Amino acid sequence: MTKKSELKQQISAAIQACLEKKAEELSILEMEKGSGAFTDYFVLCSGTNPRQVQAIADEVELRLKAANLRPAHVEGYKQAEWVLLDYVDFVVHVFSDKARKFYDLERLWKTAKRLEVADLKVEPKPAPKKKKAAAPKPAVAKKKKKKA
Secondary structure (H helix, E strand, C coil), rough: CCHHHHHHHHHHHHHHHHCCCEEEEEEEEEEECCCCCCCCEEEEEEEECCCHHHHHHHHHHHHHHHHHCCCCCCCCCCCCCCEEEECCEEEEEEEEHHHHHHHHHHHHHHCCCCHHHHHHHCCCCCCCCCCCCCCCCCCCCCCCCCCC
């Protein structure tokens, strides 16, 4: 697998994690070479409250950890206003609505190319299944056959 397709697969996994935790306003920015950006891609999304912001960040970390990828740096987790997960080649930003509007990274990096999830053209691997205790099966009543 080429480095570019591997990177797209990793970003897809991060996006799937965001979507699974009901992240809102998901956007992907491909940063321009020479723009001063320290990474190739930004993945941005919002959560509606601090717990959801943390849950999204947790799911991204969990999914990428399953692919042997750990963030080089994490910022803002405790405050849960703007959690930044730095994976070097891409950065995942999980915002509260208020922080997203205030910092407006899409405007700040308006020269970046906006991508859609479909542009990555890589199907992410499903998240590892969490084992659940088997629920007892309900008893099924047998129907009596009617005689004609």
